[in-house]
Amino acid sequence: MSDPHFKRIAIIGLGLIGGSLGHAIKRGKLAERVVGHAHSEATRKRALEIGFVDEVVPSAAEAAKDADLVVVCVPVGAVGAVAAEIEGSLKRGAIVTDAGSVKNAVVRDMGPHIPDGVHFIPGHPIAGTEQSGPDSGFAELFDGRWCILTPIPGADREAVAKLAAFWEACGSRVDYMEPKHHDLVLAIVSHLPHLIAYNIVGTADDLETVTQSEVIKYSASGFRDFTRLASSDPTMWRDICLNNKDAILEMLGRFSEDLSALQRMIRWGDGDGLFQLFTRTRSVRRMIIEAGQDTAAPNFGRNPTHISDKKS
Amino acid sequence: MSDPHFKRIAIIGLGLIGGSLGHAIKRGKLAERVVGHAHSEATRKRALEIGFVDEVVPSAAEAAKDADLVVVCVPVGAVGAVAAEIEGSLKRGAIVTDAGSVKNAVVRDMGPHIPDGVHFIPGHPIAGTEQSGPDSGFAELFDGRWCILTPIPGADREAVAKLAAFWEACGSRVDYMEPKHHDLVLAIVSHLPHLIAYNIVGTADDLETVTQSEVIKYSASGFRDFTRLASSDPTMWRDICLNNKDAILEMLGRFSEDLSALQRMIRWGDGDGLFQLFTRTRSVRRMIIEAGQDTAAPNFGRNPTHISDKKS
Numbered sequence: 001m002s003d004p005h006f007k008r009i010a011i012i013g014l015g016l017i018g019g020s021l022g023h024a025i026k027r028g029k030l031a032e033r034v035v036g037h038a039h040s041e042a043t044r045k046r047a048l049e050i051g052f053v054d055e056v057v058p059s060a061a062e063a064a065k066d067a068d069l070v071v072v073c074v075p076v077g078a079v080g081a082v083a084a085e086i087e088g089s090l091k092r093g094a095i096v097t098d099a100g101s102v103k104n105a106v107v108r109d110m111g112p113h114i115p116d117g118v119h120f121i122p123g124h125p126i127a128g129t130e131q132s133g134p135d136s137g138f139a140e141l142f143d144g145r146w147c148i149l150t151p152i153p154g155a156d157r158e159a160v161a162k163l164a165a166f167w168e169a170c171g172s173r174v175d176y177m178e179p180k181h182h183d184l185v186l187a188i189v190s191h192l193p194h195l196i197a198y199n200i201v202g203t204a205d206d207l208e209t210v211t212q213s214e215v216i217k218y219s220a221s222g223f224r225d226f227t228r229l230a231s232s233d234p235t236m237w238r239d240i241c242l243n244n245k246d247a248i249l250e251m252l253g254r255f256s257e258d259l260s261a262l263q264r265m266i267r268w269g270d271g272d273g274l275f276q277l278f279t280r281t282r283s284v285r286r287m288i289i290e291a292g293q294d295t296a297a298p299n300f301g302r303n304p305t306h307i308s309d310k311k312s
Numbered sequence: 313m314s315d316p317h318f319k320r321i322a323i324i325g326l327g328l329i330g331g332s333l334g335h336a337i338k339r340g341k342l343a344e345r346v347v348g349h350a351h352s353e354a355t356r357k358r359a360l361e362i363g364f365v366d367e368v369v370p371s372a373a374e375a376a377k378d379a380d381l382v383v384v385c386v387p388v389g390a391v392g393a394v395a396a397e398i399e400g401s402l403k404r405g406a407i408v409t410d411a412g413s414v415k416n417a418v419v420r421d422m423g424p425h426i427p428d429g430v431h432f433i434p435g436h437p438i439a440g441t442e443q444s445g446p447d448s449g450f451a452e453l454f455d456g457r458w459c460i461l462t463p464i465p466g467a468d469r470e471a472v473a474k475l476a477a478f479w480e481a482c483g484s485r486v487d488y489m490e491p492k493h494h495d496l497v498l499a500i501v502s503h504l505p506h507l508i509a510y511n512i513v514g515t516a517d518d519l520e521t522v523t524q525s526e527v528i529k530y531s532a533s534g535f536r537d538f539t540r541l542a543s544s545d546p547t548m549w550r551d552i553c554l555n556n557k558d559a560i561l562e563m564l565g566r567f568s569e570d571l572s573a574l575q576r577m578i579r580w581g582d583g584d585g586l587f588q589l590f591t592r593t594r595s596v597r598r599m600i601i602e603a604g605q606d607t608a609a610p611n612f613g614r615n616p617t618h619i620s621d622k623k624s
Contacts, residue, residue: 101533126530126532126533127532127533128533129610129611130597130610130611131610136610145532146529146530146532148530175529184521184522185522185526185527185530186530186533188515188516188519188522188527188535189516189522189526189527189530189531189533189534189535190530190533190534190535191534192512192515192534193512193533193534193535193537193538194534195574196508196512196538196571197534197537197593198574198589198590198593199567199570199571199574199589200504200505200508200567201593201596201597202570202589202592202593203500203504203563203566203567203570204500204501204596205592205593205596206566206570207500207566209496210496210497210500210501212596212599214497214501215497215500215501215596216596216599216600216603216605217458217487217603217605218438218458218460218497218498218501218502219501219600219603219605219606220438220439220457220458220605220606221413221438221439221440221498221501221502221505222501222502222503222504222505222506222509222541223500223501223502223505224600224605224606225505225509225537225538225540225541226505226508226537227593227596227597227600227606228537228597228606228611228612229534229537230590230593230594230596230597231593231594231596231597231598232590234587234590234591234594235587237586237590238583238586238587238590241577241578241583241586242578242581242583242586245578245579245581248578249575249578249579251515252571252574252575252578253575254515254518254519255511255512255515256568256571256572256575258511258514258515258518259508259511259564259568260568262507262510262511262564263561263564263565263568265553266553266554266557266560266561266564267557267561269554269557271550271554274549274550274553274554275546275547275550277510277511277514278510278542278544278546278549278550279546280514280517281509281510281513281514281517281539281542281543282542282543282546284513284516284517284524284527284528284539284542284543285442285513285539285540285542285543286543287524287528288528288531288536288539291528291529291531293528293529293531293532293536294531294532294536294539294540294614295614298441298442298443298448299441299442299540300540300612300613300614301612301613301614302606302607302612302613
């Protein structure tokens with residue numbers, strides 16, 4: 001196994017992912033020095049206060065200078081500009097990676113800015129919460145979660161192995177994919193669920209016959225689960241939609257087709273068809289729990305008594 | 313406040329709701345004797361073993377005999393048959409209620425079987441988990457959750473007050489609605505979310521380009537949240553679809569319309585429109601947390617370390 005340690009790591013973007021990465025690097029003692037950069041001065045200041053970076057600098061170029069590993073943790077719509085900015089400061093032999101939820105567009109936007117002799121290995125830790133900002137990060141975010149690396153053809157094997165070892169030391173399990181396939185997989189496991197969640201919360205918010213206060217009060221009957229995903233960072237999700245258009249439209253098309261079939265079963269009272277669908281989906285949950293990707297506790301283990309401590 | 317105690321309570325249907333109700337009655341010492349009935353002998357035997365009822369009987373009629381409160385906790389497609397069966401055994405002055413997720417159909421199917429002098433007050437505790445069966449019940453299920461009563465015109469005020477006091481003693485907060493309005497509210501806060509969840513899990517299961525094992529492995533990026541709702545009891549959900557058709561079709565229609573608009577924004581790269589939608593939905597989550605209807609902890613408080621204890 002490769003050595004997961006780096007001398008100097010630059011984290012560009014200090015929100016949930018960048019912050020959690022900083023915490024995980026500290027926990028694993030994976031770098032001698034962690035330099036951070038974020039666009040906003042307040043974020044930089046806060047990151048330093050929390051201490052998941054050793055130093056913050058006002059430009060991405062400065063952060064990347066002399067770094068052995070540069071991890072770009074900004075919304076995918078901004079990775080191209082960051083790459084252009086750091087292009088001149090990257091040191092020979094450095095590894096540049098990212099954490100974006102789409103990979104084809106990242107290869108397209110960052111790729112041309114990576115100088116010869118620098119190892120560009122796009123990546124995507126499949127981990128997150130609905131929260132954002134430097135205060136939302138924590139060291140355990142990546143524990144037991146998958147991190148997908150999508151090395152481009154001709155990537156240096158040693159550099160890929162070193163980056164994989166690094167993510168494993170951060171708690172992740174590492175997998176490899178083609179960028180295009182990654183984007184298709186993420187379209188169904190992540191992008192479609194988020195869009196559906198945003199959509200249903202929007203639909204509920206627009207009703208004239210049911211008040212917002214009724215939606216809130218009775219949300220524990222199902223609706224509340226969707227509001228978690230629908231409170232994720234808007235910039236991040238706008239950029240994902242704009243940068244994984246084809247795969248998302250493909251999945252939305254399939255979902256809508258299936259929804260029309262379901263609607264038809266309800267309209268025509270096809271009890272057997274409904275029962276069959278509702279039975280088939282149960283086993284998927286079981287497999288997710290067996291794979292260690294969710295808790296087996298009912299209601300995600302939410303404690304009803306804790307929740308009701310805060311009464312309206 | 314009315315006295316929430318009853319001499320003899322009959323629970324018909326001993327699954328998640330009937331079981332939890334039995335536990336809550338025991339916890340609050342709300343009855344001198346709890347008699348239970350379930351269709352399946354194994355369920356009856358198990359209920360008695362667990363002890364959330366004092367006695368089980370092989371017929372609904374026998375359970376209802378001499379009961380002061382009869383709570384029907386079976387799928388809404390079966391409430392009419394249960395009402396027909398207990399019709400002859402109901403004692404004058406008894407209260408009959410249910411726990412079904414639709415109310416108009418319950419009034420239609422049970423109403424004609426309720427004799428004069430018996431108080432029929434349909435109800436719906438807005439509480440549950442994705443699990444089912446007698447082992448899934450627990451006393452705290454109703455704590456802090458709303459219970460909606462939909463008394464029919466001319467309902468006896470004292471009986472309604474007594475039933476409300478009973479649900480409050482089980483931990484619930486009580487609200488009142490017209491059956492038709494209840495069905496509309498539940499269509500958006502519960503029925504639509506479940507159908508959407510069942511649908512997306514079905515769509516993912518049908519893909520040829522992404523394998524099932526990929527869907528399972530990377531489900532923590534959003535998809536897994538939907539699988540919880542999509543593992544709920546198939547019979548219960550079939551019956552809800554068949555018995556709240558109009559309201560569900562109305563909500564599905566609105567949802568599909570909105571989804572088409574969202575799809576169009578993605579196709580045409582309308583970043584501002586996407587950003588606006590994704591921002592608006594955030595505040596709904598905040599209000600739900602403030603109303604005590606969900607936990608504020610990120611990821612519903614799921615502990616990544618606990619989850620990853622079980623590795624595939």
